[in-house]
Amino acid sequence: MEISSLFISIIKILGILAYIYGLLWVLGRPKLWMKIAGVVVAFGVVQAFLSIQLGNNNQILNTFDRGLLFQACAISMVALGLNLIYGFNGQFSLGQWGFYGIGAYTGADITFRWINGDSTGLVVVGLGVILEALLIYGVNQFLKRYRGMPVLSAFTLYLLGTVVVWFVADKIGIALNPAIIPLLGTSDKLGVLATGAPMQVVFFLAVILAGAFAAEVSFLFGLPVLTLGSDYFGIATLGFTIVANVLLVNTDTILPFPEMRGGRGMLGIPQMTTWFWAFFFLLFVIIVMRNLLQSSSGRAIMSVREDETAAKAMGIDVANNKLMAFVIGSFFAGIGGAVYAHYIGFLSPATFTFLAGFNPLIIVVFGGLGSMTGTIAASFGWIFFLEGLLRVILDSIGTEAANWRFVLYPVALLVLMLVRPQGLLGTVEWGFLKAKKVLVRAQPEPPASTVVVNQSTGD
Amino acid sequence: MHKANTSQFTTSAANLRPGARFAWIGQGFLGALVLIVLYIIVSNAIKAPTFFVQIVIGGLQLGFVYAMIALGYTMVYGIVKLINFAHGDVFMVGAFVSYFAVSYFNLHLWPAAVFPGLPHSVVIVIGSLTVILLSMIVCTLLAITIERVAYKPLRNAPRIAALITAIGVSFFLEYFGALSFVFSSRFIPYTAPFDTLTWYISNGIHLVTTGVKVPPHSITFSSILVIIMIAAILVQLFLQYLVRRTKIGIAMRATSYDKQAARLMGINVDQIISFTFAVGAAFAGLGGVLYAIAYASIWTQLGILPGLKAFVAAVVGGIGSIPGAFVGALIMGQAEALTMGYISTPMRDAVAFTILIIVLLVKPTGIFGEPEQEKA
Numbered sequence: 001m002e003i004s005s006l007f008i009s010i011i012k013i014l015g016i017l018a019y020i021y022g023l024l025w026v027l028g029r030p031k032l033w034m035k036i037a038g039v040v041v042a043f044g045v046v047q048a049f050l051s052i053q054l055g056n057n058n059q060i061l062n063t064f065d066r067g068l069l070f071q072a073c074a075i076s077m078v079a080l081g082l083n084l085i086y087g088f089n090g091q092f093s094l095g096q097w098g099f100y101g102i103g104a105y106t107g108a109d110i111t112f113r114w115i116n117g118d119s120t121g122l123v124v125v126g127l128g129v130i131l132e133a134l135l136i137y138g139v140n141q142f143l144k145r146y147r148g149m150p151v152l153s154a155f156t157l158y159l160l161g162t163v164v165v166w167f168v169a170d171k172i173g174i175a176l177n178p179a180i181i182p183l184l185g186t187s188d189k190l191g192v193l194a195t196g197a198p199m200q201v202v203f204f205l206a207v208i209l210a211g212a213f214a215a216e217v218s219f220l221f222g223l224p225v226l227t228l229g230s231d232y233f234g235i236a237t238l239g240f241t242i243v244a245n246v247l248l249v250n251t252d253t254i255l256p257f258p259e260m261r262g263g264r265g266m267l268g269i270p271q272m273t274t275w276f277w278a279f280f281f282l283l284f285v286i287i288v289m290r291n292l293l294q295s296s297s298g299r300a301i302m303s304v305r306e307d308e309t310a311a312k313a314m315g316i317d318v319a320n321n322k323l324m325a326f327v328i329g330s331f332f333a334g335i336g337g338a339v340y341a342h343y344i345g346f347l348s349p350a351t352f353t354f355l356a357g358f359n360p361l362i363i364v365v366f367g368g369l370g371s372m373t374g375t376i377a378a379s380f381g382w383i384f385f386l387e388g389l390l391r392v393i394l395d396s397i398g399t400e401a402a403n404w405r406f407v408l409y410p411v412a413l414l415v416l417m418l419v420r421p422q423g424l425l426g427t428v429e430w431g432f433l434k435a436k437k438v439l440v441r442a443q444p445e446p447p448a449s450t451v452v453v454n455q456s457t458g459d
Numbered sequence: 460m461h462k463a464n465t466s467q468f469t470t471s472a473a474n475l476r477p478g479a480r481f482a483w484i485g486q487g488f489l490g491a492l493v494l495i496v497l498y499i500i501v502s503n504a505i506k507a508p509t510f511f512v513q514i515v516i517g518g519l520q521l522g523f524v525y526a527m528i529a530l531g532y533t534m535v536y537g538i539v540k541l542i543n544f545a546h547g548d549v550f551m552v553g554a555f556v557s558y559f560a561v562s563y564f565n566l567h568l569w570p571a572a573v574f575p576g577l578p579h580s581v582v583i584v585i586g587s588l589t590v591i592l593l594s595m596i597v598c599t600l601l602a603i604t605i606e607r608v609a610y611k612p613l614r615n616a617p618r619i620a621a622l623i624t625a626i627g628v629s630f631f632l633e634y635f636g637a638l639s640f641v642f643s644s645r646f647i648p649y650t651a652p653f654d655t656l657t658w659y660i661s662n663g664i665h666l667v668t669t670g671v672k673v674p675p676h677s678i679t680f681s682s683i684l685v686i687i688m689i690a691a692i693l694v695q696l697f698l699q700y701l702v703r704r705t706k707i708g709i710a711m712r713a714t715s716y717d718k719q720a721a722r723l724m725g726i727n728v729d730q731i732i733s734f735t736f737a738v739g740a741a742f743a744g745l746g747g748v749l750y751a752i753a754y755a756s757i758w759t760q761l762g763i764l765p766g767l768k769a770f771v772a773a774v775v776g777g778i779g780s781i782p783g784a785f786v787g788a789l790i791m792g793q794a795e796a797l798t799m800g801y802i803s804t805p806m807r808d809a810v811a812f813t814i815l816i817i818v819l820l821v822k823p824t825g826i827f828g829e830p831e832q833e834k835a
Contacts, residue, residue: 092619092622143478145477146477146478146481147476147477147478148476148477148478148479149478149479149481149482150478150479150481150482150485151485151820152482152484152485152486152488152489152820153478153481153482153483153484153485153486153488154485155485155488156484156485156487156488157484159488224816224820225816227820228816228819228820228823229823230618230619231540231542231618231619231622232774232815232819234542234619234622235542235767235770235771235774235812235815236812236815236816236819238767239767239771239809239811239812239815239816240812242764242767242808242809242812243808243809243812246805246806246808246809249805250803250805253805254803254805254806355630355633355760355763358626358630361623361626365623400638400639400640403634403637403638403639403644404638406630406634406637407631407634407635407638409630409634410626410627410628410629410630410631410634411627411631413623413624413626413627413630414609414624414627414628414631417613417620417623417624417627418609418612418613418624421613421616421617421620
């Protein structure tokens with residue numbers, strides 16, 4: 001362990017935190033052109049660090065750092081989603097990692113099939129997601145007319161509809177396949193649609209569809225489960241992560257996806273995540289979530305966290321808001337999963353065990369419940385400190401020391417919960433994410449004569 | 460006029476929830492699910508009755524082990540409303556303590572070393588009981604320490620903060636145990652303090668000995684199943700006695716009902732909570748030793764899934780209720796064994812959580828649960 005590499009690691013962590021601060025500051029500028037220019041500069045800086053050569057084939061951010069950076073982007077999307085569910089809406093969920101896994105496998109399967117001359121992945125998932133969205137909209141309209149339907153009945157309707165929808169999507173996808181195959185070429189010689197710009201579009205669609213698929217799974221799961229109490233909800237979502245992992249281990253036996261190869265792990269996923277895409281999707285998630293939280297829907301979501309009864313009294317549909325936060329949070333997790341899958345190029349169910357599923361929770365708790373800035377900073381800090389710096393330090397001490405990482409996480413979590421339960425940053429927000437002052441409409445000062453309180457004039 | 464008004468009122472109340480008459484959809488769905496499950500079980504049971512009985516015996520063994528863990532969950536949750544995630548890991552520590560006592564120190568043979576004349580069977584019985592007692596004591600001390608260090612400072616914090624701390628403690632025990640100088644992260648073959656005997660039923664009960672060929676289609680069961688059943692039932696009876704008849708049991712119930720009022724009545728609430736953790740952990744330790752003897756292989760993450768399933772069992776039976784935890788655990792054991800036997804082995808973990816969700820939707824307080832009073 002050289003002291004210089006330690007020093008460089010610390011510099012990098014500080015640099016990343018400064019970078020996040022700068023990014024949020026730039027996004028918070030008032031004019032649109034300033035924001036766009038700032039984002040382009042922010043993108044360019046890291047791109048330059050990644051590509052400019054320094055003397056003997058060394059970049060400022062080398063391959064290892066690049067990996068950490070992409071992982072940090074993916075994990076911060078997941079953690080932001082969890083923060084929306086737990087931090088802002090108060091629903092203690094341990095299912096985020098399951099949706100991350102679902103997103104990763106869905107996105108990976110779409111592009112994997114695409115480059116291997118099979119269009120069914122994209123077409124079936126795309127059609128299925130769109131039809132399912134229509135189904136959810138339709139059933140929701142029906143439920144609005146017949147208010148007060150028991151949750152179980154509503155769930156049954158959605159479930160039956162889902163089975164029909166995915167059956168139809170599957171049939172259409174298989175029927176369309178022969179028409180698209182000539183454009184895809186084979187895995188040796190890729191066709192028109194599987195290279196260059198069209199492939200980038202497919203990748204973009206794959207990531208969005210992975211998120212949407214995870215969101216729709218979370219809708220079906222969350223509909224009955226969100227009616228349970230807070231701890232029971234936590235256990236049920238933990239169960240979801242466990243079951244999702246069991247299914248991922250058995251993708252080739254229980255589920256009909258031989259290309260995912262079950263517990264041996266899925267190989268040959270195109271590594272398409274570049275800094276542009278990682279940055280793009282992270283920015284997408286941040287902006288969507290910030291705008292959501294500063295809208296009236298966001299305030300409704302936060303009011304559910306503060307006091308459900310009071311929220312209900314204000315006319316807020318509590319069940320609906322819980323479901324919305326859960327679905328959007330899972331959407332972010334799915335996007336994060338797909339970005340991760342296309343960076344790493346290899347997916348193993350071991351990544352998505354429920355033990356690893358506590359990582360986003362730890363990140364959210366560290367960063368501060370209900371602080372987006374805290375979550376982003378904690379995600380990057382987590383990856384760069386614990387995966388980067390600490391691994392380097394502990395590896396240099398000895399082979400056994402690396403396992404101490406997993407002992408240190410829970411101890412840090414314990415100490416934090418005992419000393420500062422609201423997280424390191426609490427609810428502090430930086431720049432762009434800082435809530436605008438709510439403008440109370442300026443009311444003219446009432447004339448002194450009418451300020452006689454509660455003088456009833458009727459009767 | 461008045462009459463017309465009331466009728467108008469009732470129709471408008473019905474119009475407020477017009478969807479309520481669609482409850483049959485959900486009930487029909489659940490009914491169909493139950494019918495399918497029953498059909499699978501019954502048709503298979505008729506096809507191969509001995510296999511079915513064998514599965515049920517396996518399920519009983521699992522269920523009684525879960526019962527011993529679930530009692531600790533249900534008591535702790537009943538009193539402090541905390542899902543004690545670390546309980547499953549206390550169970551794991553119990554198994555490991557007995558492993559070290561038996562394999563490294565030969566603790567199960569101490570009576571033979573002290574009193575050389577004793578017959579072998581007496582030595583084994585006394586020695587095994589010592590090993591179990593040691594595990595229970597270590598687990599008790601561990602649980603009290605955990606409670607003091609991690610849970611007590613958060614007694615007045617939001618419930619989720621304590622839950623996160625519990626998860627932290629659980630992780631700490633697992634990963635600290637996985638260090639190579641503690642327990643190591645490998646699967647370790649477990650040496651039992653006594654040899655288990657196996658019987659088969661075929662025209663009467665026969666002992667399986669080396670050289671005897673077990674006839675096909677006969678039901679086998681082992682002495683460890685009997686021991687686990689007896690131990691679980693004794694634990695159950697003991698806890699019933701403790702909670703219903705003794706002074707400390709009355710204090711526990713009072714604390715569970717209302718902590719502030721209990722404190723005013725002169726009950727040392729902190730001591731009662733520690734005691735509850737200790738009792739639960741002692742029986743988790745017992746369960747850990749018996750589980751390790753029955754399944755003959757231990758590792759540091761052994762306690763997670765049994766712990767979670769035992770918690771699910773406690774919820775299914777009605778959290779806070781001791782007979783409920785027992786019944787819930789037996790249901791859970793049977794469900795898991797039947798899933799393994801007739802559906803698919805990997806889905807054994809899925810069935811517990813499916814049952815949890817269904818039970819909570821149909822009867823949120825569980826089978827034996829009393830409706831919870833709303834507290835501020």
